[in-house]
Amino acid sequence: MKRVLSLMVFVLALNGCDDGDLIQEDINFEDINTQSCGTNDVIYKLKEKEALLLEIPKSSFMNEPSSTGTPMILDVNSSNRVVYRFYDGNVSANNICETIPPATPIVTDQWNATAGKIQIFTTAVKTVNETDNSTRISGYNHNIVFKNITFAKSSGTQVYETFPFGDYVTAATALPFLFDETIERCSGSNLIYNYTSAESLTLDIEPTLIANEVTPLNSPRIGYIGTTTNILTYRLFTGLLTADYFCNAATPSTPVINQEWNAVTGIIGVSGIIEVTTTTNGPGSFKHTIVLKKVTLKRGNSDFMLGDNYIYGDLLTTN
Structure with missing residues (x-):
């Protein structure tokens, strides 16, 4: 009987040690396309009842390829926000971009990034004319990775050393080339x-x-x-x-x-x-x-x- 009681006390003690910091929950949006709001600086990914939001000035996405090995680095702060949300139903763009979002679904939980770096590496997106091998730049791809990002959640904190957000494409200014001869x-x-x-x-x-x-x-x-x-x-x-x-x-x-x-x-x-x-x-x-x-x-x-x-x-x- 003493052995049974000792075992129960040990199990309860292990459970009592969980303060939320030790549970690593997975966030995975790698296969989800990035979307953007036309009325604000939010780009986002949606997956059924989850949303991953990045709010940074659109001017941060410069239409200029990064130098080799030199991405743009931004601090996570009040101007550069990263938010992970849970909803009680399927979420849509209206829930992210509208000034007055729909009443449903309701946000049931939210993780706010409190520290870390936002790494943006930009490359040109080119179209190729197979007939004459000419190329034109149609856009710029911005690959976004969070480094050493810390999320504050209801049950503690969660840290990712490397967390890929994914790609975000901006359009390039078209060069007409409408010359006569x-x-x-x-x-x-x-x-x-x-x-x-x-x-x-x-x-x-x-x-x-x-x-x-x-x-x-x-x-x-x-x-x-x-x-x-x-x-x-x-x-x-x-x-x-x-x-x-x-x-x-x-x-x-x-x-x-x-x-x-x-x-x-x-x-x-x-x-x-x-x-x-x-x-x-x-x-x-x-x-x-x-x-x-x-x-x-x-x-x-x-x-x-x-x-x-x-x-x-x-x-x-x-x-």
Whole structure:
């Protein structure tokens, strides 16, 4: 009898030691898609009667790829909140994003993150044209991981050394590239340009590439994108762009440059190739067709490729 009583006391003592800190409950939303609210800074994941919420300024999701091994790090605090909620019924976006959420389902429990780091690693999402191998950036993927995050819950605390939240994708500004094939040239300089009302593609070209001599069949003049000559620049503008913008000694302040992309220096026989084919265009007149091959444009850590053969356009000259 004494042995039975001793065993019961031991079991009760073990149960009495559980203060909630020793029970590790699993949170798993890895296979759930991330959604976002349009009216606030909340991004979230929903799983039946559970919701995992991250509220940080949308400006934290920069459309700029992270440098290798260098994610953005944010502290969990009152401005960067992480919340895990339980409901008494299936939860929907209306329960997260509405100013006055529906009366049901009801929140039955909530864990609030009190400490930790929010790690965001950003990469560009690219679409590939299989025909010409050109690429365009369609968005930016932000992979979010919580590090050493502590949740305060009703029964104690819970700490995760590494807790993957998942991916959140933001849209990229589309670059129109709606140029026709008519190129203009600034008198007295080597700058040639193509433009629409909102964008431009300029090339400070090596003068020997634009010679008023017909090139032999299948033997175009060849140059390479460089840093002092053959400089190719794409600009996207906010405001109306006209021909008056070009050929000035100083860059005009209007329209405002929204984005600027510069071509990567070419490698002989490999990339950044400029080909110019010259034909006659009437007496004393010449047409120079310029093709850009395997040219990559870069801005910060973002880049995209114009393609295997991008027709820049035709430049007309006379003797």
